[in-house]
Amino acid sequence: MALLHIDSFSTTLNTEMELDVILPETRAQNGWKTLYLLHGMGDDHTAWQRRTSVERYALERGIAVIMPEGHMGWYTDMALGLKYYSYIAVELPKIARQMLPGLSLRREDTWIAGNSMGGYGAFKCALTAPETFSQAASLSGALDVAALPASSPVNARYWRDVFGPTEDINGSANDIFAQASSMRASALRPRMYMWCGTEDFLYGANLRYRDHIRALGYSLTYEESPGDHQWKHWDAKLPHILDWFMEYGKEDE
Amino acid sequence: MALIRIGFHSTALGMDTACDVVLPQLPDPDQPARRFPVMLLLHNLTKSHSTWQRMTGIERYAATRGVAVIMPDALLSSYADMIHGGSYFTYIADELLPVMRRFFPLSEKREETMICGASMGGYGALKIGIHRPDTFGVVGSLSSGFTSITTYIGRPDDRGISLEYLTFEQDGLARENADTKRRILSLASSDGPRPRIFMCIGSEDKILLDNTRESRDFFQSIPDHPFDFTYAEYPGGHNWTFWDGHICDFLAFAGYGAHIGTY
Numbered sequence: 001m002a003l004l005h006i007d008s009f010s011t012t013l014n015t016e017m018e019l020d021v022i023l024p025e026t027r028a029q030n031g032w033k034t035l036y037l038l039h040g041m042g043d044d045h046t047a048w049q050r051r052t053s054v055e056r057y058a059l060e061r062g063i064a065v066i067m068p069e070g071h072m073g074w075y076t077d078m079a080l081g082l083k084y085y086s087y088i089a090v091e092l093p094k095i096a097r098q099m100l101p102g103l104s105l106r107r108e109d110t111w112i113a114g115n116s117m118g119g120y121g122a123f124k125c126a127l128t129a130p131e132t133f134s135q136a137a138s139l140s141g142a143l144d145v146a147a148l149p150a151s152s153p154v155n156a157r158y159w160r161d162v163f164g165p166t167e168d169i170n171g172s173a174n175d176i177f178a179q180a181s182s183m184r185a186s187a188l189r190p191r192m193y194m195w196c197g198t199e200d201f202l203y204g205a206n207l208r209y210r211d212h213i214r215a216l217g218y219s220l221t222y223e224e225s226p227g228d229h230q231w232k233h234w235d236a237k238l239p240h241i242l243d244w245f246m247e248y249g250k251e252d253e
Numbered sequence: 254m255a256l257i258r259i260g261f262h263s264t265a266l267g268m269d270t271a272c273d274v275v276l277p278q279l280p281d282p283d284q285p286a287r288r289f290p291v292m293l294l295l296h297n298l299t300k301s302h303s304t305w306q307r308m309t310g311i312e313r314y315a316a317t318r319g320v321a322v323i324m325p326d327a328l329l330s331s332y333a334d335m336i337h338g339g340s341y342f343t344y345i346a347d348e349l350l351p352v353m354r355r356f357f358p359l360s361e362k363r364e365e366t367m368i369c370g371a372s373m374g375g376y377g378a379l380k381i382g383i384h385r386p387d388t389f390g391v392v393g394s395l396s397s398g399f400t401s402i403t404t405y406i407g408r409p410d411d412r413g414i415s416l417e418y419l420t421f422e423q424d425g426l427a428r429e430n431a432d433t434k435r436r437i438l439s440l441a442s443s444d445g446p447r448p449r450i451f452m453c454i455g456s457e458d459k460i461l462l463d464n465t466r467e468s469r470d471f472f473q474s475i476p477d478h479p480f481d482f483t484y485a486e487y488p489g490g491h492n493w494t495f496w497d498g499h500i501c502d503f504l505a506f507a508g509y510g511a512h513i514g515t516y
Contacts, residue, residue: 005258007303015329016301018271044269046260071328072268072339080337080419082329161337 001025001059003049008095012087019092020045022058022065023102031104032064034096035245036133038075038088038114038121041142045069052235061242064103068092072158074145075121076174079164085173088121089129107188111245113137115234116202120145120176123192127179130188135248137193137241139234144177144205146170151201177212184216191219193244195237197227254278254316256306261352265344272349273302275312275322276357289321290509291359293345294500295332295370295377298405302326309497318509320367323353329416331401332377333429337419346381350388362390363446369393369503371496372461375452376401379468380429382448383436393451393503395496397461398468399437400430404460434471441479449481451506453499455489 004021024032037054039047045067048054058065073084093110097103104110112133114122119141126136142148146169149159163169171178183189192213196206203224210222221244227233257274277289292315296304302324305311315322330341350366353359360366368389370378375394382392383399403426406416417426440447450472454465469484483506489495504510 007301007307009299015299016304018301018303042262042268044260044271046271047269050260080414157337 001055003055006099008099010087010091010095012091013082013084017087018045018069019096020049020067021096021100022055022067023100024059024062024064026062027102028062028104030106031109032062032102033109033246034064034066034103034111035242036066036068036088036092036110036112036122036125038068038070038112038118040114040116040118041072041074044071051231052238054238057239057242060239061246063242063246064100066092066096070118070121072162074117074162074174075124076162078162080161085124085128089125089132093132107131107134108248109134111135111137113139113193113241113245114141115139115231116229117142119143119194123176124174124179126190126192127176127183128173130183130186130190133190134188135191135193135245137244138195138206139237139241140196140200140202140229141194141206141209142202143209145174147205177209180213180216180218184218189218191248193221193223193241195223195225195233195241197229197233198224199226199228201229254312256312257357259356263344263348263352265348266339266341268339270344271302271326272353273306273324274353274357275306275315275324277316277319277321286358288358288360289319290365290367290507291321291323291350291353292367292369292504292507293323293325293349293378293381295327295345295368295374296324297370297372297374298329301328308493309500311500314501314504318504318511320504320509321357321359323349325349327374327377329406331373331406331416331420331426332380333420335420336422336425342381345377346385346388363388364390367391367393367503367507369395369451369500370397371395372397372491373401379450379452380433382450383433383440386440386446386448389448390446391451391507392448393506394453394465395499395503396454396458396465396491398452398464398466399433399471400464400468401426402461402464437471438475441475447480449506451483451503453485453487453502455491455495456486457489458491458495460491 002023077083077085112122119138122136126133149166255276327341334340334342368378375397379399382389409415
Protein backbone atom coordinates (compact mmCIF):
# COMPACT_ATOMS: atom_id res chain seq x y z
CA MET A 1 0.00 0.00 0.00
CA ALA A 2 1.30 3.43 -0.82
CA LEU A 3 0.25 6.81 0.50
CA LEU A 4 0.91 9.69 -1.87
CA HIS A 5 0.82 13.38 -1.00
CA ILE A 6 0.30 15.22 -4.26
CA ASP A 7 0.42 18.93 -4.98
CA SER A 8 -0.85 19.53 -8.47
CA PHE A 9 -2.07 22.48 -10.44
CA SER A 10 -5.74 22.86 -11.20
CA THR A 11 -6.56 24.79 -14.35
CA THR A 12 -10.12 25.15 -13.15
CA LEU A 13 -9.11 26.84 -9.91
CA ASN A 14 -5.93 28.44 -11.28
CA THR A 15 -3.96 27.38 -8.23
CA GLU A 16 -2.09 24.50 -6.63
CA MET A 17 -4.24 21.95 -4.84
CA GLU A 18 -3.28 19.15 -2.51
CA LEU A 19 -4.64 15.66 -2.58
CA ASP A 20 -3.76 12.48 -0.78
CA VAL A 21 -4.00 9.17 -2.56
CA ILE A 22 -3.93 5.60 -1.28
CA LEU A 23 -2.83 3.07 -3.88
CA PRO A 24 -2.65 -0.71 -3.78
CA GLU A 25 0.76 -2.17 -4.56
CA THR A 26 -0.30 -4.77 -7.06
CA ARG A 27 -1.87 -3.96 -10.41
CA ALA A 28 -5.48 -4.89 -11.08
CA GLN A 29 -6.50 -6.27 -14.46
CA ASN A 30 -8.82 -3.41 -15.39
CA GLY A 31 -7.18 -0.90 -13.15
CA TRP A 32 -7.93 -0.20 -9.53
CA LYS A 33 -11.42 0.44 -8.36
CA THR A 34 -11.28 4.03 -7.15
CA LEU A 35 -13.12 5.83 -4.40
CA TYR A 36 -13.14 9.63 -4.30
CA LEU A 37 -13.56 10.42 -0.62
CA LEU A 38 -14.65 13.94 0.29
CA HIS A 39 -14.10 15.76 3.58
CA GLY A 40 -16.60 17.73 5.65
CA MET A 41 -16.90 21.44 6.40
CA GLY A 42 -13.99 22.77 8.42
CA ASP A 43 -11.81 19.77 7.61
CA ASP A 44 -9.32 19.31 4.82
CA HIS A 45 -8.11 16.54 2.54
CA THR A 46 -6.19 14.87 5.37
CA ALA A 47 -9.23 14.37 7.62
CA TRP A 48 -10.22 10.86 6.54
CA GLN A 49 -6.71 9.55 7.03
CA ARG A 50 -6.28 11.21 10.37
CA ARG A 51 -9.65 10.34 11.89
CA THR A 52 -10.22 6.86 10.45
CA SER A 53 -8.35 3.73 9.39
CA VAL A 54 -9.13 4.32 5.72
CA GLU A 55 -5.75 3.06 4.50
CA ARG A 56 -6.20 -0.29 6.22
CA TYR A 57 -9.75 -0.68 4.88
CA ALA A 58 -8.54 0.10 1.35
CA LEU A 59 -5.62 -2.31 1.69
CA GLU A 60 -7.94 -5.12 2.74
CA ARG A 61 -9.98 -4.59 -0.44
CA GLY A 62 -7.28 -3.65 -2.96
CA ILE A 63 -8.86 -0.36 -3.97
CA ALA A 64 -7.48 3.14 -4.56
CA VAL A 65 -8.75 6.11 -2.56
CA ILE A 66 -8.41 9.72 -3.68
CA MET A 67 -8.91 12.40 -1.05
CA PRO A 68 -9.10 15.86 -2.62
CA GLU A 69 -9.13 19.27 -1.00
CA GLY A 70 -12.43 21.14 -1.10
CA HIS A 71 -11.82 23.94 1.41
CA MET A 72 -15.11 25.51 2.57
CA GLY A 73 -16.58 25.33 -0.92
CA TRP A 74 -19.37 22.77 -0.49
CA TYR A 75 -18.20 21.10 -3.69
CA THR A 76 -20.03 23.78 -5.62
CA ASP A 77 -19.00 26.25 -8.25
CA MET A 78 -19.32 29.00 -5.66
CA ALA A 79 -21.48 31.99 -6.54
CA LEU A 80 -18.65 34.20 -5.27
CA GLY A 81 -15.60 32.02 -5.05
CA LEU A 82 -13.81 29.16 -6.72
CA LYS A 83 -15.29 26.41 -8.87
CA TYR A 84 -14.82 23.47 -6.56
CA TYR A 85 -17.49 21.37 -8.24
CA SER A 86 -15.86 21.61 -11.65
CA TYR A 87 -12.49 20.82 -10.11
CA ILE A 88 -13.58 17.72 -8.19
CA ALA A 89 -16.19 16.25 -10.51
CA VAL A 90 -14.66 17.08 -13.88
CA GLU A 91 -10.99 18.02 -13.76
CA LEU A 92 -9.67 15.89 -10.91
CA PRO A 93 -10.62 12.46 -12.34
CA LYS A 94 -8.77 13.42 -15.53
CA ILE A 95 -5.69 14.62 -13.64
CA ALA A 96 -5.70 11.52 -11.45
CA ARG A 97 -6.01 9.08 -14.35
CA GLN A 98 -3.32 10.90 -16.29
CA MET A 99 -0.91 10.88 -13.39
CA LEU A 100 -1.76 7.43 -12.02
CA PRO A 101 -2.31 5.07 -14.93
CA GLY A 102 -3.14 2.20 -12.56
CA LEU A 103 -6.57 3.68 -11.87
CA SER A 104 -9.53 2.09 -13.61
CA LEU A 105 -11.07 4.21 -16.37
CA ARG A 106 -14.39 2.45 -16.02
CA ARG A 107 -17.46 4.13 -14.67
CA GLU A 108 -18.52 1.04 -12.73
CA ASP A 109 -15.18 1.11 -10.88
CA THR A 110 -15.35 4.81 -9.99
CA TRP A 111 -17.21 5.79 -6.83
CA ILE A 112 -17.59 8.81 -4.59
CA ALA A 113 -18.38 9.20 -0.90
CA GLY A 114 -18.05 11.69 1.91
CA ASN A 115 -19.20 12.80 5.32
CA SER A 116 -21.40 15.78 6.14
CA MET A 117 -20.57 18.47 3.54
CA GLY A 118 -18.70 15.69 1.72
CA GLY A 119 -21.81 13.46 1.68
CA TYR A 120 -23.66 16.23 -0.06
CA GLY A 121 -20.72 16.68 -2.44
CA ALA A 122 -20.62 12.97 -3.22
CA PHE A 123 -24.31 12.82 -4.15
CA LYS A 124 -24.04 16.01 -6.12
CA CYS A 125 -21.05 14.78 -8.14
CA ALA A 126 -22.65 11.39 -8.82
CA LEU A 127 -25.94 12.96 -9.93
CA THR A 128 -24.39 15.61 -12.14
CA ALA A 129 -21.29 13.81 -13.45
CA PRO A 130 -22.83 10.31 -13.79
CA GLU A 131 -20.61 9.52 -16.78
CA THR A 132 -17.73 9.43 -14.29
CA PHE A 133 -19.25 8.08 -11.06
CA SER A 134 -21.50 5.03 -10.86
CA GLN A 135 -22.13 4.90 -7.12
CA ALA A 136 -22.23 7.37 -4.26
CA ALA A 137 -22.39 7.11 -0.49
CA SER A 138 -23.30 9.77 2.05
CA LEU A 139 -22.49 9.49 5.73
CA SER A 140 -24.44 12.06 7.75
CA GLY A 141 -24.68 14.13 4.59
CA ALA A 142 -25.82 17.76 4.65
CA LEU A 143 -28.16 16.91 1.81
CA ASP A 144 -30.71 19.70 2.06
CA VAL A 145 -28.54 22.73 1.36
CA ALA A 146 -31.51 25.06 0.91
CA ALA A 147 -32.09 24.63 4.65
CA LEU A 148 -28.53 25.50 5.64
CA PRO A 149 -28.62 29.33 5.57
CA ALA A 150 -31.56 29.39 7.98
CA SER A 151 -29.80 26.93 10.31
CA SER A 152 -26.83 29.24 10.67
CA PRO A 153 -27.96 32.79 9.87
CA VAL A 154 -24.81 34.27 11.41
CA ASN A 155 -22.95 33.21 8.31
CA ALA A 156 -25.40 34.76 5.86
CA ARG A 157 -22.69 36.17 3.61
CA TYR A 158 -20.80 32.89 3.58
CA TRP A 159 -23.86 30.92 2.48
CA ARG A 160 -24.57 33.50 -0.23
CA ASP A 161 -20.98 33.27 -1.44
CA VAL A 162 -21.29 29.50 -1.70
CA PHE A 163 -24.82 28.97 -3.00
CA GLY A 164 -26.02 32.40 -4.14
CA PRO A 165 -29.21 33.91 -2.72
CA THR A 166 -31.06 31.40 -0.52
CA GLU A 167 -34.28 31.81 -2.45
CA ASP A 168 -32.48 30.69 -5.61
CA ILE A 169 -31.13 27.40 -4.22
CA ASN A 170 -34.25 25.34 -4.85
CA GLY A 171 -34.11 24.00 -8.36
CA SER A 172 -30.51 25.13 -8.92
CA ALA A 173 -27.49 22.99 -9.84
CA ASN A 174 -26.74 22.83 -6.11
CA ASP A 175 -30.14 21.43 -5.18
CA ILE A 176 -29.62 17.66 -5.15
CA PHE A 177 -33.35 17.04 -4.67
CA ALA A 178 -33.88 18.69 -8.06
CA GLN A 179 -30.84 16.99 -9.59
CA ALA A 180 -32.18 13.60 -8.50
CA SER A 181 -35.54 14.42 -10.06
CA SER A 182 -34.03 15.43 -13.37
CA MET A 183 -31.90 12.24 -13.47
CA ARG A 184 -34.82 9.95 -12.66
CA ALA A 185 -35.15 8.48 -16.15
CA SER A 186 -31.45 8.35 -17.01
CA ALA A 187 -29.68 5.07 -17.70
CA LEU A 188 -26.72 6.50 -15.77
CA ARG A 189 -28.67 6.95 -12.56
CA PRO A 190 -26.18 6.29 -9.75
CA ARG A 191 -26.59 3.62 -7.11
CA MET A 192 -26.87 5.35 -3.72
CA TYR A 193 -26.08 4.59 -0.09
CA MET A 194 -27.06 6.70 2.91
CA TRP A 195 -26.35 6.43 6.59
CA CYS A 196 -27.25 8.94 9.29
CA GLY A 197 -27.26 8.79 13.06
CA THR A 198 -30.66 9.20 14.63
CA GLU A 199 -29.35 11.91 17.00
CA ASP A 200 -27.68 13.87 14.20
CA PHE A 201 -28.90 17.44 13.61
CA LEU A 202 -29.07 16.44 9.94
CA TYR A 203 -31.27 13.37 10.59
CA GLY A 204 -34.48 15.08 9.45
CA ALA A 205 -32.90 16.24 6.20
CA ASN A 206 -31.60 12.71 5.60
CA LEU A 207 -35.10 11.26 6.03
CA ARG A 208 -36.46 13.82 3.58
CA TYR A 209 -33.80 12.92 1.04
CA ARG A 210 -34.35 9.19 1.53
CA ASP A 211 -38.06 9.55 0.87
CA HIS A 212 -37.42 11.77 -2.13
CA ILE A 213 -35.08 9.44 -4.01
CA ARG A 214 -37.02 6.32 -3.00
CA ALA A 215 -40.11 7.85 -4.54
CA LEU A 216 -38.10 8.49 -7.70
CA GLY A 217 -37.17 4.82 -7.87
CA TYR A 218 -33.45 5.11 -7.21
CA SER A 219 -31.49 2.08 -6.10
CA LEU A 220 -30.93 3.18 -2.51
CA THR A 221 -29.53 1.42 0.50
CA TYR A 222 -30.60 3.41 3.54
CA GLU A 223 -29.32 2.72 7.02
CA GLU A 224 -29.57 4.53 10.32
CA SER A 225 -28.49 3.74 13.84
CA PRO A 226 -28.15 5.55 17.16
CA GLY A 227 -25.42 8.15 16.89
CA ASP A 228 -24.62 11.77 16.19
CA HIS A 229 -22.31 13.76 13.91
CA GLN A 230 -18.99 12.13 14.76
CA TRP A 231 -15.93 10.47 13.27
CA LYS A 232 -16.31 7.33 15.36
CA HIS A 233 -19.48 6.53 13.43
CA TRP A 234 -17.94 7.42 10.06
CA ASP A 235 -14.89 5.27 10.78
CA ALA A 236 -17.15 2.38 11.76
CA LYS A 237 -19.27 2.75 8.61
CA LEU A 238 -16.43 3.18 6.11
CA PRO A 239 -15.48 -0.52 5.68
CA HIS A 240 -19.15 -1.30 5.37
CA ILE A 241 -19.68 1.18 2.54
CA LEU A 242 -16.52 -0.06 0.78
CA ASP A 243 -18.07 -3.53 0.77
CA TRP A 244 -21.32 -2.03 -0.47
CA PHE A 245 -19.45 -0.33 -3.34
CA MET A 246 -17.74 -3.59 -4.25
CA GLU A 247 -21.06 -5.40 -4.58
CA TYR A 248 -21.75 -3.43 -7.74
CA GLY A 249 -22.90 -5.64 -10.55
CA LYS A 250 -23.11 -8.73 -8.38
CA GLU A 251 -26.76 -8.18 -7.60
CA ASP A 252 -27.58 -8.30 -11.31
CA GLU A 253 -25.84 -11.63 -11.85
CA MET B 254 17.45 19.50 9.01
CA ALA B 255 13.90 18.35 8.90
CA LEU B 256 11.03 19.02 6.55
CA ILE B 257 7.72 18.85 8.32
CA ARG B 258 4.31 19.10 6.73
CA ILE B 259 1.88 20.08 9.42
CA GLY B 260 -1.87 20.19 9.10
CA PHE B 261 -3.87 21.94 11.80
CA HIS B 262 -7.09 23.79 12.38
CA SER B 263 -6.95 27.54 11.86
CA THR B 264 -9.49 29.47 13.88
CA ALA B 265 -9.12 32.49 11.60
CA LEU B 266 -9.86 30.41 8.50
CA GLY B 267 -12.42 28.16 10.16
CA MET B 268 -10.86 25.15 8.51
CA ASP B 269 -7.86 22.86 8.54
CA THR B 270 -4.91 24.09 6.57
CA ALA B 271 -1.47 22.79 5.61
CA CYS B 272 1.85 24.41 6.29
CA ASP B 273 5.37 23.26 5.49
CA VAL B 274 8.13 23.81 8.00
CA VAL B 275 11.88 23.55 7.54
CA LEU B 276 13.51 23.04 10.90
CA PRO B 277 17.28 23.06 11.45
CA GLN B 278 18.68 20.23 13.50
CA LEU B 279 21.59 20.51 15.84
CA PRO B 280 24.49 18.25 14.87
CA ASP B 281 24.66 16.66 18.31
CA PRO B 282 21.43 15.34 19.81
CA ASP B 283 22.87 15.86 23.29
CA GLN B 284 23.27 19.60 22.73
CA PRO B 285 20.89 21.70 24.78
CA ALA B 286 17.83 22.68 22.77
CA ARG B 287 17.82 26.17 21.30
CA ARG B 288 15.22 28.32 19.71
CA PHE B 289 15.81 29.03 16.04
CA PRO B 290 15.31 32.34 14.27
CA VAL B 291 12.18 32.02 12.16
CA MET B 292 11.13 33.23 8.73
CA LEU B 293 7.58 33.15 7.41
CA LEU B 294 7.96 32.62 3.68
CA LEU B 295 4.96 33.43 1.51
CA HIS B 296 4.07 32.03 -1.90
CA ASN B 297 3.00 33.91 -5.00
CA LEU B 298 -0.28 33.98 -6.88
CA THR B 299 -1.56 30.61 -8.15
CA LYS B 300 0.92 28.73 -5.95
CA SER B 301 0.84 27.07 -2.55
CA HIS B 302 2.72 26.33 0.64
CA SER B 303 4.82 23.69 -1.11
CA THR B 304 6.11 25.83 -3.98
CA TRP B 305 9.15 27.46 -2.36
CA GLN B 306 10.49 24.04 -1.54
CA ARG B 307 9.83 22.62 -4.94
CA MET B 308 11.25 25.51 -6.96
CA THR B 309 14.19 26.64 -4.84
CA GLY B 310 16.91 25.41 -2.53
CA ILE B 311 15.23 27.05 0.47
CA GLU B 312 15.63 24.02 2.73
CA ARG B 313 19.39 24.01 2.20
CA TYR B 314 19.77 27.80 2.46
CA ALA B 315 17.75 28.13 5.63
CA ALA B 316 18.76 25.04 7.51
CA THR B 317 22.48 25.65 6.90
CA ARG B 318 22.03 29.13 8.34
CA GLY B 319 20.18 27.83 11.36
CA VAL B 320 16.91 29.50 10.37
CA ALA B 321 13.51 27.82 10.60
CA VAL B 322 11.15 28.47 7.70
CA ILE B 323 7.37 28.42 7.94
CA MET B 324 5.55 28.21 4.62
CA PRO B 325 1.79 28.65 4.99
CA ASP B 326 -0.88 28.34 2.36
CA ALA B 327 -2.84 31.46 1.41
CA LEU B 328 -4.58 30.35 -1.76
CA LEU B 329 -5.36 33.28 -4.09
CA SER B 330 -6.09 35.66 -1.22
CA SER B 331 -3.60 38.54 -1.65
CA TYR B 332 -2.89 37.88 2.05
CA ALA B 333 -6.06 39.77 2.84
CA ASP B 334 -9.09 39.06 4.99
CA MET B 335 -11.17 38.30 1.93
CA ILE B 336 -14.68 39.72 1.85
CA HIS B 337 -15.80 36.59 0.00
CA GLY B 338 -13.32 34.04 1.29
CA GLY B 339 -10.96 33.22 4.12
CA SER B 340 -9.32 35.63 6.57
CA TYR B 341 -5.77 35.02 5.39
CA PHE B 342 -4.34 38.27 6.73
CA THR B 343 -5.48 37.46 10.25
CA TYR B 344 -4.35 33.85 9.90
CA ILE B 345 -0.80 34.72 8.88
CA ALA B 346 -0.34 37.96 10.82
CA ASP B 347 -1.80 36.84 14.14
CA GLU B 348 -2.48 33.12 14.38
CA LEU B 349 0.24 31.24 12.55
CA LEU B 350 3.31 32.15 14.59
CA PRO B 351 1.77 31.49 18.02
CA VAL B 352 0.62 28.08 16.75
CA MET B 353 4.04 27.27 15.29
CA ARG B 354 5.78 28.40 18.47
CA ARG B 355 3.68 25.94 20.43
CA PHE B 356 4.87 23.08 18.26
CA PHE B 357 8.46 23.96 17.40
CA PRO B 358 11.54 25.51 19.08
CA LEU B 359 11.23 28.96 17.50
CA SER B 360 12.63 32.23 18.72
CA GLU B 361 10.16 34.66 20.26
CA LYS B 362 12.43 37.67 19.71
CA ARG B 363 11.16 40.14 17.18
CA GLU B 364 14.64 40.72 15.75
CA GLU B 365 14.81 36.99 15.05
CA THR B 366 11.36 36.90 13.47
CA MET B 367 11.25 37.53 9.72
CA ILE B 368 8.67 37.56 6.98
CA CYS B 369 9.45 37.42 3.29
CA GLY B 370 7.88 36.30 0.03
CA ALA B 371 7.91 36.59 -3.73
CA SER B 372 5.51 38.58 -5.89
CA MET B 373 2.07 38.34 -4.17
CA GLY B 374 4.03 36.84 -1.26
CA GLY B 375 6.37 39.84 -1.17
CA TYR B 376 3.40 42.17 -1.17
CA GLY B 377 1.87 40.10 1.63
CA ALA B 378 5.12 40.10 3.63
CA LEU B 379 5.48 43.89 3.41
CA LYS B 380 1.83 44.47 4.25
CA ILE B 381 1.84 42.10 7.23
CA GLY B 382 5.27 43.25 8.46
CA ILE B 383 4.23 46.88 8.35
CA HIS B 384 0.99 46.18 10.21
CA ARG B 385 2.69 44.01 12.84
CA PRO B 386 5.95 45.80 13.76
CA ASP B 387 5.88 44.28 17.25
CA THR B 388 5.99 40.78 15.76
CA PHE B 389 8.38 41.08 12.81
CA GLY B 390 11.84 42.60 13.05
CA VAL B 391 12.88 41.98 9.46
CA VAL B 392 10.63 42.16 6.41
CA GLY B 393 11.49 41.29 2.84
CA SER B 394 9.93 41.35 -0.58
CA LEU B 395 11.27 39.78 -3.72
CA SER B 396 9.69 41.28 -6.83
CA SER B 397 6.83 43.27 -5.39
CA GLY B 398 6.08 46.56 -3.72
CA PHE B 399 3.80 47.03 -0.74
CA THR B 400 0.82 47.94 -2.88
CA SER B 401 -1.05 45.39 -4.92
CA ILE B 402 -1.98 46.11 -8.49
CA THR B 403 -5.09 45.06 -10.31
CA THR B 404 -3.49 43.77 -13.50
CA TYR B 405 -3.70 40.11 -12.56
CA ILE B 406 -6.23 39.83 -9.80
CA GLY B 407 -8.54 42.21 -11.63
CA ARG B 408 -9.09 39.89 -14.56
CA PRO B 409 -12.66 38.60 -14.60
CA ASP B 410 -13.16 34.88 -15.09
CA ASP B 411 -15.70 33.45 -17.53
CA ARG B 412 -18.48 34.43 -15.13
CA GLY B 413 -17.23 38.03 -14.83
CA ILE B 414 -15.91 37.53 -11.30
CA SER B 415 -12.38 38.68 -10.51
CA LEU B 416 -10.15 37.72 -7.63
CA GLU B 417 -10.00 41.40 -6.79
CA TYR B 418 -13.76 41.45 -6.30
CA LEU B 419 -13.77 38.28 -4.18
CA THR B 420 -11.00 39.71 -2.03
CA PHE B 421 -11.75 43.41 -1.74
CA GLU B 422 -14.99 44.18 -3.62
CA GLN B 423 -15.03 47.61 -5.30
CA ASP B 424 -12.46 50.16 -4.13
CA GLY B 425 -11.23 47.87 -1.35
CA LEU B 426 -7.83 47.36 -2.91
CA ALA B 427 -7.24 51.11 -3.23
CA ARG B 428 -8.32 51.53 0.41
CA GLU B 429 -5.97 48.79 1.53
CA ASN B 430 -3.05 50.26 -0.44
CA ALA B 431 -3.72 53.69 1.06
CA ASP B 432 -3.99 52.18 4.53
CA THR B 433 -0.57 50.54 4.20
CA LYS B 434 0.96 53.88 3.16
CA ARG B 435 -0.62 55.61 6.15
CA ARG B 436 0.68 52.88 8.37
CA ILE B 437 4.22 53.29 7.05
CA LEU B 438 4.11 57.03 7.71
CA SER B 439 2.77 56.57 11.22
CA LEU B 440 5.50 54.00 11.93
CA ALA B 441 8.05 56.47 10.57
CA SER B 442 7.10 59.04 13.18
CA SER B 443 6.40 56.67 16.07
CA ASP B 444 8.67 55.74 18.96
CA GLY B 445 7.80 52.07 18.63
CA PRO B 446 9.84 49.44 16.84
CA ARG B 447 10.14 49.62 13.08
CA PRO B 448 10.87 46.56 10.96
CA ARG B 449 14.03 46.53 8.88
CA ILE B 450 12.96 46.32 5.25
CA PHE B 451 14.57 44.63 2.26
CA MET B 452 13.29 44.80 -1.29
CA CYS B 453 14.80 43.54 -4.50
CA ILE B 454 13.56 42.92 -8.01
CA GLY B 455 14.82 41.79 -11.39
CA SER B 456 15.71 44.63 -13.70
CA GLU B 457 13.95 42.76 -16.52
CA ASP B 458 10.83 42.12 -14.43
CA LYS B 459 7.97 42.90 -16.80
CA ILE B 460 5.28 42.54 -14.19
CA LEU B 461 6.01 44.49 -11.02
CA LEU B 462 9.12 46.60 -11.69
CA ASP B 463 7.24 49.90 -11.75
CA ASN B 464 5.17 48.88 -8.75
CA THR B 465 8.29 47.97 -6.79
CA ARG B 466 10.13 51.17 -7.73
CA GLU B 467 7.11 53.15 -6.62
CA SER B 468 7.37 51.55 -3.17
CA ARG B 469 11.13 52.27 -3.12
CA ASP B 470 10.43 55.93 -3.95
CA PHE B 471 7.85 56.09 -1.18
CA PHE B 472 10.29 54.82 1.44
CA GLN B 473 13.10 57.02 0.19
CA SER B 474 10.88 60.10 0.26
CA ILE B 475 10.16 59.83 3.98
CA PRO B 476 11.99 62.71 5.71
CA ASP B 477 15.05 61.71 7.78
CA HIS B 478 14.91 58.13 6.48
CA PRO B 479 13.76 56.50 9.72
CA PHE B 480 13.59 52.99 8.22
CA ASP B 481 16.56 50.69 7.84
CA PHE B 482 15.64 50.18 4.20
CA THR B 483 17.58 48.36 1.47
CA TYR B 484 16.59 48.21 -2.16
CA ALA B 485 18.37 46.43 -4.98
CA GLU B 486 17.84 45.60 -8.63
CA TYR B 487 19.60 42.61 -10.11
CA PRO B 488 19.57 41.13 -13.58
CA GLY B 489 16.63 38.78 -13.96
CA GLY B 490 12.91 38.48 -14.47
CA HIS B 491 9.76 37.60 -12.53
CA ASN B 492 10.47 33.93 -11.99
CA TRP B 493 11.77 31.24 -9.64
CA THR B 494 15.30 31.49 -11.00
CA PHE B 495 15.38 35.02 -9.65
CA TRP B 496 13.75 34.15 -6.33
CA ASP B 497 16.00 31.14 -5.79
CA GLY B 498 18.98 33.34 -6.58
CA HIS B 499 18.04 36.15 -4.20
CA ILE B 500 16.27 34.71 -1.17
CA CYS B 501 19.73 34.41 0.37
CA ASP B 502 20.23 38.16 -0.08
CA PHE B 503 17.27 38.65 2.22
CA LEU B 504 18.66 36.15 4.72
CA ALA B 505 22.03 37.97 4.61
CA PHE B 506 20.27 41.31 5.16
CA ALA B 507 18.52 39.74 8.16
CA GLY B 508 21.89 38.73 9.58
CA TYR B 509 22.03 35.13 8.41
CA GLY B 510 24.68 35.34 5.75
CA ALA B 511 27.00 32.56 6.73
CA HIS B 512 26.52 28.85 6.82
CA ILE B 513 26.73 27.48 10.33
CA GLY B 514 26.84 23.82 9.37
CA THR B 515 27.75 21.57 6.50
CA TYR B 516 25.11 19.86 4.47
